[in-house]
Amino acid sequence: LKKLIQETNADAIYWNRRYSPFHIQQDSDCKIALLGKGMEVKEYPGNLLIEPSELLNKQGNPFKVFTPFYKTAVTYLDVQKPLPTPSELLFYNGQLDSTALKELKLLPTTAWAEKFIDYWTPGELGAHQKMNRFCNEAIQNYDKARDIPATQGTSRLSPHLHFGEISPRQVYEKTRSQEAYVRELYFREFAYYLLFHFPKMVKEPLRPEFMKFPWNHNESHLHSWQKGLTGYPIVDAGMRELWQTGWMHNRVRMIVGSFLVKHLLLPWQEGARWFQDTLLDADLANNIFGWQWVAGCGADAAPYFRIFNPILQGEKFDPQGEYVKKYVPELKQLPTKYIHKPWKMDESELKALGVTLGETYPYPIVDHADARAQALDAFQQMRE
Numbered sequence: 543l544k545k546l547i548q549e550t551n552a553d554a555i556y557w558n559r560r561y562s563p564f565h566i567q568q569d570s571d572c573k574i575a576l577l578g579k580g581m582e583v584k585e586y587p588g589n590l591l592i593e594p595s596e597l598l599n600k601q602g603n604p605f606k607v608f609t610p611f612y613k614t615a616v617t618y619l620d621v622q623k624p625l626p627t628p629s630e631l632l633f634y635n636g637q638l639d640s641t642a643l644k645e646l647k648l649l650p651t652t653a654w655a656e657k658f659i660d661y662w663t664p665g666e667l668g669a670h671q672k673m674n675r676f677c678n679e680a681i682q683n684y685d686k687a688r689d690i691p692a693t694q695g696t697s698r699l700s701p702h703l704h705f706g707e708i709s710p711r712q713v714y715e716k717t718r719s720q721e722a723y724v725r726e727l728y729f730r731e732f733a734y735y736l737l738f739h740f741p742k743m744v745k746e747p748l749r750p751e752f753m754k755f756p757w758n759h760n761e762s763h764l765h766s767w768q769k770g771l772t773g774y775p776i777v778d779a780g781m782r783e784l785w786q787t788g789w790m791h792n793r794v795r796m797i798v799g800s801f802l803v804k805h806l807l808l809p810w811q812e813g814a815r816w817f818q819d820t821l822l823d824a825d826l827a828n829n830i831f832g833w834q835w836v837a838g839c840g841a842d843a844a845p846y847f848r849i850f851n852p853i854l855q856g857e858k859f860d861p862q863g864e865y866v867k868k869y870v871p872e873l874k875q876l877p878t879k880y881i882h883k884p885w886k887m888d889e890s891e892l893k894a895l896g897v898t899l900g901e902t903y904p905y906p907i908v909d910h911a912d913a914r915a916q917a918l919d920a921f922q923q924m925r926e
Contacts (some may be wrong), residue, residue, distance in 0.1 A: 594735040624715055631809075669707040752839035800850040817829050876892075
């Protein structure tokens with residue numbers, strides 16, 4: 543920045559405010575250094591609907607529960623309308639002795655990212671195409687369709703929001719009449735809000751008693767979960783969707799998250815690390831908030847004793863098995879009755895459909911009833 547300022551004779555620098563602990567420190571250091579050189583520095587709120595510092599409860603403390611946060615935010619804080627597109631942009635026309643874009647080596651050196659081309663169009667154009675599709679085709683049924691992973695019932699804007707290719711104010715302006723969707727935008731706000739006020743959340747549970755939780759550290763179970771080989775089809779479909787597309791349906795994120803921390807008793811930090819590494823929308827605030835919620839150790843969290851049954855979750859939200867058959871194709875011949883519990887089917891009937899448990903598809907790595915009992919026992923140990 544110092545070199546660029548010197549080359550251009552710039553006298554001011556503007557940027558959009560950031561909210562993670564690392565970025566807050568980085569921006570603060572930059573601001574101090576630039577002000578010391580006589581520069582004008584301006585920060586703008588471009589990445590959120592509201593500023594986390596502007597909203598406190600009646601006691602003057604940060605909110606820790608979403609509903610009162612949401613009600614206060616929509617009642618007392620106005621969302622600024624997006625500014626119109628500038629009629630002209632002024633560019634610097636001089637020669638710069640700076641780093642060329644290709645020198646940054648931003649693109650992967652292997653072809654692993656090519657599989658995403660069929661699913662995503664990076665950039666502002668792709669973001670607005672996604673938003674227009676959602677507003678024209680899906681938003682009216684969002685409240686019901688958002689839980690069905692086999693349909694295009696969600697906006698899929700999260701990667702574009704993460705990379706700043708569309709602003710939350712633009713999305714809000716287009717969707718403000720649909721409260722169910724606007725509420726989800728405010729869940730994103732709440733995640734940033736919590737991280738801003740409680741930066742230790744990145745590594746530590748917001749509820750300190752969970753520091754004593756007796757987690758397991760089974761590498762084999764972790765690997766099976768990461769690769770979508772747990773033997774529970776809805777869990778495996780979600781983990782394979784993530785690997786193939788860089789994204790996972792929100793309902794399924796809850797299912798696979800619950801399975802990791804409550805069936806396998808693996809630390810939520812392991813799940814957060816895997817998501818941070820594989821999700822195209824790997825947003826630190828949302829990732830940490832989601833994992834602490836599903837583990838029961840965060841703000842407004844699901845109770846620890848609420849343990850999703852992956853079989854019932856699959857039957858409820860993927861009743862025809864369409865989602866499972868798409869991402870776990872080795873099971874696509876199975877009848878609907880057994881698609882979420884293939885081990886219940888007769889071995890000879892399975893074999894006739896090309897499935898041999900333990901070979902072409904794994905047996906469940908844990909028994910649901912046993913895992914649930916162990917999770918409740920672990921929770922009781924922590925409480926004691």
